[in-house]
Structures are given as C-alpha cells and as structure tokens.
Amino acid sequence: MTRKAERMSPLTTSPDQLDAADGAAEHPAAASPNAVLEQIERRTLWLATSMVHHANKVRPNRSGVKVGGHQASSASMTTIMTSLWFEQLTAADRVSVKPHASPVLHAIEYLLGTLDERWMTTLREFGGIQSYPSRRKDPVPADYSTGSVGIGATAPIWGAIARRFVESRTGVANRGRQYSLVGDAELDEGAIWEAVLDSAVADLGEIVWIVDLNRQSLDRVVPNIAATKLERVFDAAGWQVLTVKFGRLLEELFARPGGDALRRRITEMSNPEYQRLLRCDAAELRRRLPGDGADAAAIAALCDGLDDGTLLAAIRNLGGHDFDALRAAYAAIDDTRPTVIIAYTVKGRGLPIEGHPQNHSSLLSAEQYGELADALGERADAPWQRFAPDTDAGRLCAATAARLEREPAASASPPEVPADLGRTPTGTGTTQAALGRALLDLTRVAPDAAARVVTVSPDVSSSTNLAGWINKVGVWSTAERRDWFEDDGETLLHWRERPSGQHIELGIAEVNLVSLIGELGTTWSRWGQTLFPIGTVYDPFVERALEPWSYGMYAGGQSILVGTPSGVTLAPEGGAHQSITTPSIGLEQPECVAYEPAFVVDVEWTLLAAMGRLGRPGGRSAYLRLSTRPIDQKLADVPADPAARERRRRQVVAGAYLLRTAGTAGGRPDATIVTMGALVPEALAAADRLAAQGIAADVVCVTSAGLLFEALQARRGLGDGASWILDQVFPAERAAPMVTVLDGHPHTLAFLAGINRVPARNLGVSRFGQSGDLDDVYRHHGIDADGIVAAALDVLA
Structure with a gap:
C-alpha cells in the first residue's frame, strides 16, 4: 500500500477493531447496530464528493472559471447529517445546513428519493443545484437558505420566533426543533453572537445548534479555537452546552493502561499538531x-498494543464521527432552553485530503477520486447509485422519507389592505410620526389587516414614534408578564407583554432586527399564514443591516424596513449619524421597493401599498426612508376631488407626482426642480424665487427613485414594468433643464435627466457633515434654496 492510500481511513470505527487487536474473534459488520447507518454514511460521502467532482472534472467548462465546491467541508459533516436525518428528524423539524455542506444535503435528498438523478450532475450549473442551500432556487427547497456566513446559522432562531408568533394567532401548535448545522469558522461572525446573546432567545427550547468543530478555516488550521471558551460563552447566554469530543474507540482506549496519558496528550496538543497527525x-x-x-x-506502550489500522482509526475517532456519541448527545437535549452541541470533527474525513491545512477548496484529482471509489466500494464510472429497496439501507431510506414527508402548507390569501385611509392631514407633521398614526388608523379602517401587522424594533420603539401603536396592541412575548409601571402616571409608553401582542422588541442589533422580519415575512409560504412585518431602525444603520435583510429577501422573506430619522436633516446629530447612500437602496436592491415620502398622506399611501405587496408569490419587500423634519402639510396640496385624489395616490405609489406646475396653461416651463422627502420646502421656496426673476419652474416630488428607474428601463425595452408614470410626471411637452436635489447622494436622481435628455445639475450630500441647525447644515451641503436657485441659473445658462 502506498503512503497516500494508507492515509485514507475507513469511515467506520467499530469496537471490533479493538477486539481484533486483543486477539478476539472478529464480528461481522452487520452485527453492529450502526452498520446500516455506516453504509448510508459512506454512500452519502461518495455522492457528495462525486457531485463536486463531476462539476469540476467531468462537466465541460466553457468559460474556464473555476466551478469550485467543498469536498472537505462536506466530509466533516457526513456523520452528523446522516445521524440527524436517518434517526432524529421529524416532519415538523427544520434544518439550516452550513453553506459548504450543500452537497451532503443533496446527497441525502437523492437517497431519500426526493431529488431526481438528473440533478446530480448540475451542481453550480445554470438552472441546476445552487452552490449553497436555497429555499427558492434549489429543486428541493431547503428549509433555510444559507451561504452568507453566519446569517443562515441564526435564521432558525428567528424562524422559531416567527413560528411561535403564528401559533399565538392561530391557536394551532406547530412546534418542531429548529436545527442549525454551523461551521466553527462561522463563529467568528458577529451576527452569531448578536443572536445568541439576545434576551429574546433564552427560552426558545426548540433551538439546537450543532457546531462542526473541525478547527480549520479557508486558509489554515486555526491555532487557538478553544472549545472551552465557546462552551462558557454559550453557557453564559443561558444555552445548554453538550460537547461531543471523542468517539467510542478512543474512549475505550482511554480506559486502558496509559489511556489517561493519551487523553491528556490529545486534549492538550495544539490544533495544528493534531491535524498534522492525520497526515x-x-x-x-x-x-x-x-x-x-x-x-x-x-x-x-499503549500504541504498541494496537495494530496499524486501529491506531489510524483511533486518532481520527472524534465524537462528531461516532453515531453512539451523537445519539447520546441528542438524547440529552433539554427542550426548555436552546442547546448547542459542539461536535469535534476532522475536515475532509475519509478523503485523501483529510486534515490537510489547505483542503477547504481542494478538489480530488482523478487519481484520488478513483482511489476513493475503491476504498468505499463504489464505481467511478457509475457514481449515482441508490440502495436497492430490499436491502437494510434501502428500507431505512424509504422509512426516513416517509417519516419526513410534509403536508403542503395550506395557502391562505392575505387580508385585503385598503389603498387609502381617507384622511387629509393639516397643520405641520413629520413623516416619522405619520408611521405610528397610520398603523393606529389601520386598526380602525381595516382591523383584519391590522391584526396581521407585527412591528419589530431594536430598542428604538419610542424614538421611531411607535409608542401609540404599542400602547394599542401590546408587546408580544411567549408568556404574559406584569407591567410594573402600569399605574405610574408619568409613564407614556406602556410595556404590556403578552402572547397577543403585536410588537417584538429585540436588543439594539440591527442584524437581528432584519433577520427576524425576514423570517416573519416567510410565514405565508411556510405555514400559509400571512404577516405584515414592519421593522424600524435608525436610517444611518440601514446599511449595517442591509446584507442580512437582502439575504432574507433572497430566501423569500417579504417585509418592510423603515429607516428613520434620515439624512443630514437630523442636523444636531452631526456627521456621525447622517445617512448619505441609503436613498439609492431602492435602485439597487432586488425584490425591494424604496419610498421616501415627503408628506404624511404620502407615508400612508406608500405604507399601505407596500403592505399590499407582502405575503404572496411575486411579492416585494419595501424600504421607507422617513424624516423628523416638521413640514406644513398644506404644501402637499392634496386634491379634494375624489377622482383627482385617487390619481395623486396612484402617482405617489408609482414613484412621483407633479407638485407644482409653472408657466401658462399648456406652456412649457423654463426649468424643472425635482426633489424628494424632507427637501420639498426648499424646492418650493426656490421655485418661488425663480418665479420672481421671471423663470417658471415645475416642481416634481419623487417618492420612489427605484420605481422611476424601473419605468424608464421598461420604456427602453429593458424591463417588464409599466412606464405610464413617466408620461404623467415627465411628459415630453414639459421637458426643461432640470435640477435634482435630495437629502442623500446626488446620483440617486441623476438618471432622471435622461428621460427627456435635458441638461441637469444634481444636488445632494456627498461628504460628512457636522452638527448645527438645519439652515446651516443645508447651506454647508449646498442643498438649501440658495443652492437650488444657483443650480437652476447655471443649467439655464
């Protein structure tokens, strides 16, 4: 046997090897209670490895770009996933699979008969199996989409809360365990600990994490992953901690003379030294x-008493590869609190690249693949074999498939959301305050729709104007808790916690907020129950939350994110809290409509329209950017005629409306001022000053730059949307030199000049600001009335 072949270890570690070493008679493999599981484990490893091998070494590669895959990362999870699927899971359970173990998931699906053979050759192929598990793009939808490291791991936490919230509304218990299969390198992600440490998680007993502690990252063997430190952190957060360190073979060796010394040696050696022994x-x-x-x-002396095969098997006999050890850990789970199982594993277990420090993205050569086929008793020329139905393994696969079969979620139409609440606000008001008022009005106008609203905040409920709404509907919790300040007359926000509440409060972590509203936004497809999740967060921190929120949309979560207060308009806060780039999110984020309304009635209309897109196939999430600036609501000039009012509403929802028309009837204006959100007063003031100089300027109020861009793309044949809003708000016969201005980066509206190909000047914020009053701050950035007038004169010149 060559040294390379000798390093390839069997996947099973039967005590029979010890018996053989002692001179005892060998027992047939079938006598082991784990024999069938071991057969399935070997076949799963083979199929997972073969999927990656075919994608990289067999399928033609026209572009020459590396296809990739993670054979070693899959191998470390094979025992864990085999034990979980074929012994532990029920149809009510859900599993988030670490991104790089995607081939193992699909191999199991194939053995269960839920994945057709034609898909086995399509890993990372266009239209085929995705690189990482996906709820929406894989042929067998994953329970949770993963791939963004750390985000998929925490998703079952928020899924558990979403499921409990639905239970509190329907009265129908639907409680299964929520498993996360987590790579140890994922524990470097801050999102992991933001979720683990949140107080809302401590009583979620259905949460079970299994950490694949293979002690390797992409580049190296991690020198100082300390499981004991991880254990202490999870324990301090109130989690049950179960550590599965060694398998049965090693445990039996530890009981022999010299065994205590061997345990100390293995336990105390560094990760790199241990990994070197595997080579x-x-x-x-x-x-x-x-x-x-x-x-x-x-x-x-202990080693001298072992044959070579037993010694090689022993050094890699870690708990994450031992069915008995894993089975004992599952049996010890305490369902009254979250549990983490820290399972020691070997990266690349059973492969020729086992334990190599750079095996993360390594691919088996054709020679190594052939050797693996020989070692596992498989055929390299016919890799896609299932177990015969009349074998023990085949019967277990069939029984497992039957046990895990789920009834399709009953689809229920979302409640009807009104288009208009019927109010015409007067006086002064802010778009931020309008949010809470609209939600309260909804309870009166459309109680069925209001009952499906769930608001979420990271400890900023009062400062985002949700106090009235929270007082009305209460705070959701798994059990009712006493409000000790209920009789305090100076307390304005009443914190009444009960299962019927409709507001969920998390700690101040934006990633948790958007992850939760994403999962609340999947209940329509998971369990046939539509919710309208609305999260509020300070707008400067939207970018911090954007990646996990985007990933929630990718996974099918439809939700509304409200960013408030926004821009440099929160002048006294200064540059540390200004938001510049958030207005362009609606231009760039797939499956999301972004609105920046200027008036209270615009908030109501856009919020209702956003709710009306949730909880349905083809639905879209929404982002509302709101402001704390008080604005005279008479400036909105809402038409009194019902038909004209409805026309205005449709324009607001579609992206823009003509707020002021200049010039004679039917005449072309000299200029067009386009503005958005809090800067409407400056735009109108500039139009008045231009009029005093004999320059007629239309004023257009944009509510959604993203929808206008979609309309422009559709007009050019590059999209499927409607373009009517451009004809109504930017008609060719009124085309004129343009000035765009907003409290955000000027590029957000710069494309509008291309609608009618007019010259333009684009004003906005493109540098850090400082504290001050509103006039000073606007003047500093050149977005005050002076700046608009000057830009208009420049573009006309």
Missing part, C-alpha cells in the same frame, strides 16, 4: 503521537 502513516504516527513529555513512554 501521518502508521509508522510516523507511532513516532509523533507519544510526544516528548513525561507520559511519552506510557502512550508509546
């Missing part, structure tokens, strides 16, 4: 394993 043949392992400490002789 040794038996002779080299006998030299290296005893070390040079005081226990070296005792360890060497």
Whole structure:
C-alpha cells in the first residue's frame, strides 16, 4: 500500500477493531447496530464528493472559471447529517445546513428519493443545484437558505420566533426543533453572537445548534479555537452546552493502561499538531503521537498494543464521527432552553485530503477520486447509485422519507389592505410620526389587516414614534408578564407583554432586527399564514443591516424596513449619524421597493401599498426612508376631488407626482426642480424665487427613485414594468433643464435627466457633515434654496 492510500481511513470505527487487536474473534459488520447507518454514511460521502467532482472534472467548462465546491467541508459533516436525518428528524423539524455542506444535503435528498438523478450532475450549473442551500432556487427547497456566513446559522432562531408568533394567532401548535448545522469558522461572525446573546432567545427550547468543530478555516488550521471558551460563552447566554469530543474507540482506549496519558496528550496538543497527525502513516504516527513529555513512554506502550489500522482509526475517532456519541448527545437535549452541541470533527474525513491545512477548496484529482471509489466500494464510472429497496439501507431510506414527508402548507390569501385611509392631514407633521398614526388608523379602517401587522424594533420603539401603536396592541412575548409601571402616571409608553401582542422588541442589533422580519415575512409560504412585518431602525444603520435583510429577501422573506430619522436633516446629530447612500437602496436592491415620502398622506399611501405587496408569490419587500423634519402639510396640496385624489395616490405609489406646475396653461416651463422627502420646502421656496426673476419652474416630488428607474428601463425595452408614470410626471411637452436635489447622494436622481435628455445639475450630500441647525447644515451641503436657485441659473445658462 502506498503512503497516500494508507492515509485514507475507513469511515467506520467499530469496537471490533479493538477486539481484533486483543486477539478476539472478529464480528461481522452487520452485527453492529450502526452498520446500516455506516453504509448510508459512506454512500452519502461518495455522492457528495462525486457531485463536486463531476462539476469540476467531468462537466465541460466553457468559460474556464473555476466551478469550485467543498469536498472537505462536506466530509466533516457526513456523520452528523446522516445521524440527524436517518434517526432524529421529524416532519415538523427544520434544518439550516452550513453553506459548504450543500452537497451532503443533496446527497441525502437523492437517497431519500426526493431529488431526481438528473440533478446530480448540475451542481453550480445554470438552472441546476445552487452552490449553497436555497429555499427558492434549489429543486428541493431547503428549509433555510444559507451561504452568507453566519446569517443562515441564526435564521432558525428567528424562524422559531416567527413560528411561535403564528401559533399565538392561530391557536394551532406547530412546534418542531429548529436545527442549525454551523461551521466553527462561522463563529467568528458577529451576527452569531448578536443572536445568541439576545434576551429574546433564552427560552426558545426548540433551538439546537450543532457546531462542526473541525478547527480549520479557508486558509489554515486555526491555532487557538478553544472549545472551552465557546462552551462558557454559550453557557453564559443561558444555552445548554453538550460537547461531543471523542468517539467510542478512543474512549475505550482511554480506559486502558496509559489511556489517561493519551487523553491528556490529545486534549492538550495544539490544533495544528493534531491535524498534522492525520497526515501521518502508521509508522510516523507511532513516532509523533507519544510526544516528548513525561507520559511519552506510557502512550508509546499503549500504541504498541494496537495494530496499524486501529491506531489510524483511533486518532481520527472524534465524537462528531461516532453515531453512539451523537445519539447520546441528542438524547440529552433539554427542550426548555436552546442547546448547542459542539461536535469535534476532522475536515475532509475519509478523503485523501483529510486534515490537510489547505483542503477547504481542494478538489480530488482523478487519481484520488478513483482511489476513493475503491476504498468505499463504489464505481467511478457509475457514481449515482441508490440502495436497492430490499436491502437494510434501502428500507431505512424509504422509512426516513416517509417519516419526513410534509403536508403542503395550506395557502391562505392575505387580508385585503385598503389603498387609502381617507384622511387629509393639516397643520405641520413629520413623516416619522405619520408611521405610528397610520398603523393606529389601520386598526380602525381595516382591523383584519391590522391584526396581521407585527412591528419589530431594536430598542428604538419610542424614538421611531411607535409608542401609540404599542400602547394599542401590546408587546408580544411567549408568556404574559406584569407591567410594573402600569399605574405610574408619568409613564407614556406602556410595556404590556403578552402572547397577543403585536410588537417584538429585540436588543439594539440591527442584524437581528432584519433577520427576524425576514423570517416573519416567510410565514405565508411556510405555514400559509400571512404577516405584515414592519421593522424600524435608525436610517444611518440601514446599511449595517442591509446584507442580512437582502439575504432574507433572497430566501423569500417579504417585509418592510423603515429607516428613520434620515439624512443630514437630523442636523444636531452631526456627521456621525447622517445617512448619505441609503436613498439609492431602492435602485439597487432586488425584490425591494424604496419610498421616501415627503408628506404624511404620502407615508400612508406608500405604507399601505407596500403592505399590499407582502405575503404572496411575486411579492416585494419595501424600504421607507422617513424624516423628523416638521413640514406644513398644506404644501402637499392634496386634491379634494375624489377622482383627482385617487390619481395623486396612484402617482405617489408609482414613484412621483407633479407638485407644482409653472408657466401658462399648456406652456412649457423654463426649468424643472425635482426633489424628494424632507427637501420639498426648499424646492418650493426656490421655485418661488425663480418665479420672481421671471423663470417658471415645475416642481416634481419623487417618492420612489427605484420605481422611476424601473419605468424608464421598461420604456427602453429593458424591463417588464409599466412606464405610464413617466408620461404623467415627465411628459415630453414639459421637458426643461432640470435640477435634482435630495437629502442623500446626488446620483440617486441623476438618471432622471435622461428621460427627456435635458441638461441637469444634481444636488445632494456627498461628504460628512457636522452638527448645527438645519439652515446651516443645508447651506454647508449646498442643498438649501440658495443652492437650488444657483443650480437652476447655471443649467439655464
């Protein structure tokens, strides 16, 4: 046997090897209670490895770009996933699979018969199996989309809360475990600990994490992953901690003379030293394993009593590869609090690249693939074999498929959301305050729709004007809690916690907020129950939350995110809290409509329209950018005629409306001022000053730059949307030189000049600001009335 072939270890670690070493009679493999699971484990490893091999080594590669895949990362999870699927899971359970174990998931689906053979050759192919598990794009929808490291791992936490919230509304219990299969390198992500430490998580007993502690990252063996430190952190957060460190073979060796010394040696050696032992043949392992400490002789004597096969199997007999050890951990789960199982594993277990420090993205060569086929008893020329139905493994696969079969979620139409609440606000008001008022009005006008609203905030409920709404509907919790300030007359926000509440409060972590509204936004497709999740967050922190929120949309979560207060309009806060780039999110984020309304009635209309897009196939999320600036609501000039009012509403929802028309009837204006949100007063003031100079300027109020861009693309044949809004708001016969201005980056509206190909000047914010009053701050950035007038004169010149 060559050294390379000798390093390839069997996947099973039967105590029969110990018996053989002692001279006892060998027992047939079928006598082991784990024999069938071991058969399935080997076949799963083979199929997962073969999917990646075919994608990279067999399928033609026209572009020459590396296809990739993660054979080693899959191999470390094979035992864990085999034990979980074929012994533990029920139809009510859900599993988030670490991104790089995607091939293992599909291999199991194939063995269960839910994935057709034609898909096995399509990993990372256009229209085929995705690189990472996907709820919406894989042929067998994953329970949770993963791939954004850390975000998919925490998704079952928020899924558990969403499921409990639905239970509190329907009265129908639907409680299964929520598993996360987490790579140890994922624990470097801050999103992990923001979720683990949130107080809302401590009583979610259905949460079970299994950490694949293979102690390797993409580039190296991690020198100091300390499981004991991880155990302490999880324990401090109120989680049950179960550590599965060694398998049965090693545990039996530890009970022999010299076993205590061997345990200390393995436990105390560094991760890189341990990984190096996995690359040794038996002779080299006998030299290296005893070390040079005081226990070296005792360890060497123990090793001398073992044959080569047993010694090689023992050094890699970690708990994450031992069915008995894993089974014992599952049996010890405490369902009254979250549980983490820290399972020691070997990256690349059973592959020729086992334990290599750079095996993360390594691909088996054709020669190595052939050797693996021989070692596992498979055929490289016919890799896609299922178990025959009349075999023990085939019967277990069939029984598992039947046990995990789910009834399709009953589809229920979302409640009807009104288009208009019927109010015409007067006086002064802010778009931020309009949010809470609109939600309260909804309880009166459309109680069925209001009952499906769930608001979420990261400890900023009062400062985002949700206090009135919270007082009305209460705070959701798994059990009712006493409000000790209920009789305090000076307390304006009443914190009444009960299962019927409709507001969920998290700690101040934006990633948790958007992850939760994303999962609340999937209940329509998971369980046939539509919710209208609305999260509020300070607009400057939307970018911090954007990646996980985007990933929630990718996974099918439809929700509304409200960013408020926004821009440099929160002048006294200064540059530390201004938001510049958030207005362009609606231009760039797939499956999301962004609105920046200027008036209270615009908030109501856009909010209702956004709610009307949630909870349905083809639905879209929404982002509302709101402001704390008080604005005279008479400036909105809302038409009194019902038909004219409805026309205005449709324009607001579609992206823009003509707020002021200049010039004679039917005449072309000299200029067009286009503005958005809080800067409407400056735009109107500039139009008045231009009029005093004999320059007629239309004023257009944009509510959604993204929808206008979609309309422009549709007009050019590059999209499927309607373009009517451009004809109504930017008609060719009124085309004139343009000035765009907003409290955000000027590029957001710059494309509008291309509608009618007019010259333009684009004003906005493109540098950090400082504290001050509104006039000073607007003047600093050149977005005050002076700046608009000057830009108009420049573009006309």
